[in-house]
Ligand SMILES: Nc1ncnc2c1ncn2[C@@H]1O[C@H](COP(=O)(O)OP(=O)(O)OP(=O)(O)O)[C@@H](O)[C@H]1O
């Protein structure tokens with residue numbers, strides 16, 4: 233007798249009666265049934281919880297990476313830790329490092345697919361509104377900066393290409409700088425001073441989401457100077473502050489020359505991002521003796537995050553599979569015991585006209601009820617765990633609609649899979665011997 | 671032997687069946703022809719039944735007696751289609767059932783036969799009514815109809831007030847009455863009872879036998895195994911099995 237031939241000819245009425253019967257039989261041994269189903273409960277719950285937590289973690293990572301722009305390649309100047317020419321530089325007193333004008337022109341000229349680049353430079357000093365001051369940064373960049381960085385101008389406008397060409401003394405303030413420097417009045421139209429230069433405020437831009445995120449995490453602590461940026465045309469910055477940055481900090485004197493602090497290259501086609509990154513790296517390796525730059529490829533990060541998620545999923549999947557397997561074996565074990573225990577009942581039913589397939593169906597249904605009930609319970613627990621994690625660990629969790637459905641389906645499938653053997657063993661019994669069983 | 675020898679028409683199975691035919695022209699409901707049952711026990715072949723020829727007619731009320739190990743249960747299992755003869759033919763209602771498939775045998779059991787066991791054999795997780803309904807369920811009788819039939823039968827065996835009781839809440843005699851109702855549910859051609867009163871005290875046993883008498887007078891065909899000569903006396907025909915053969919068969923004429 234095959235499984236399929238037995239599936240044929242199951243009427244709905246019989247199915248209903250068999251389900252009622254199965255529930256009755258399981259209800260007779262409530263504690264045993266509960267304990268048996270527990271394996272499935274934990275298996276299913278862990279599947280759902282793990283999926284939700286994993287999905288949430290990867291969503292968070294992807295969100296952060298996407299904010300950097302998946303078509304972007306971000307180059308940053310980094311102060312070298314141990315330079316080969318340290319002696320020389322100490323004598324000249326000016327530390328010269330980082331991305332150069334030459335790097336950028338070479339990249340733009342030779343790397344295929346590079347569409348636009350956003351160079352930037354920073355000068356750190358106090359920013360003044362009359363007598364109010366904030367420790368901040370003058371950030372020189374290009375007019376297409378907001379578009380490239382996905383940052384919205386909240387009020388006013390960003391500076392224009394003409395303003396960049398003319399080295400106009402205009403500035404756009406980040407939200408937090410505007411709030412700190414102009415706590416009471418509207419900043420647009422006002423003037424901000426840095427050192428001896430004055431800049432007219434033309435707009436307010438939203439904070440860098442990465443900075444905003446770290447800031448909100450450190451809530452309560454005094455606002456750092458990190459997000460306090462006055463964004464001005466890069467030409468204006470060079471005009472007013474020159475190429476050499478001089479810092480006087482607590483008595484010591486530091487001078488450094490950095491042409492660009494950060495350059496963002498946008499690649500037109502996402503497929504070209506990785507080759508372009510290789511080409512850029514090649515150029516930089518040739519031009520720089522020291523490792524005084526850092527390259528970040530968000531797309532690469534994204535891929536790595538996806539890979540990490542894949543590994544995570546495989547690990548979690550195996551754990552879940554093992555726990556479900558153990559649950560299934562537990563069910564099979566109990567069902568085999570049940571079949572032995574109910575040998576007499578099987579004999580009676582056979583004597584009263586039950587066919588083998590009726591017996592198979594009865595025990596299979598009972599197993600599926602057991603595992604299905606465990607599955608439902610597991611779905612309940614599995615949905616509660618991510619909620620608790622979100623509540624108490626402040627982590628993003630995502631429950632996708634298919635996760636509980638899948639987990640429940642698996643639990644039913646386990647019931648069928650591990651129920652088949654005990655059910656067929658029950659059906660295979662000789663009626664006479666079954667009736668004689670004590 | 672003494673009580674029944676005077677009533678005996680014939681002394682062995684073969685002539686008996688001829689004799690029975692001689693005085694009864696109805697078609698037999700059960701006919702065994704040269705039935706043997708062998709069990710292989712290691713290297714030894716145990717012959718539990720050796721050449722049984724038997725005709726049972728509608729309305730017969732038969733008791734099977736004989737020493738332990740004589741083959742009574744073996745024969746009843748074959749009559750009940752729970753087991754099949756090693757050799758020989760079994761005709762039930764004129765149909766050869768000696769070589770049927772497992773499914774077909776289940777169907778015959780469910781439709782044509784009713785069983786009553788020594789140890790009642792009720793299903794513990796089911797109530798009185800539900801137990802009576804079991805054979806109907808396997809015949810695909812609708813819920814409503816089977817419930818009605820079951821209640822009717824429960825009332826008939828005097829358990830109208832215990833419809834929803836579990837077997838554990840009933841006395842032995844009551845349990846056996848549930849088993850009788852269950853055996854009647856499908857309106858079978860023959861009811862087979864293996865020491866139905868064996869676990870009961872004489873009072874409850876007597877009640878059961880009264881029900882049997884009543885059923886037979888209502889026209890039911892009953893075959894029961896017993897060890898009790900007094901019980902055998904109530905029946906209209908006595909068969910004695912010894913060493914797997916029919917040693918004695920009597921039909922009491924009225
Ligand atoms: N499954 C079996 N395997 C081997 N031998 C068997 C089997 N069933 C019955 N026998 C043998 O067949 C013979 C008849 O047994 P059966 O059970 O029919 O006797 P019985 O007349 O019902 O006895 P009792 O009055 O004790 O119930 C016995 O010798 C028994 O050992």
Ligand SMILES: [Mg+2]
Nearest residue numbers: 742743744864
């Ligand atoms: Mg016996």
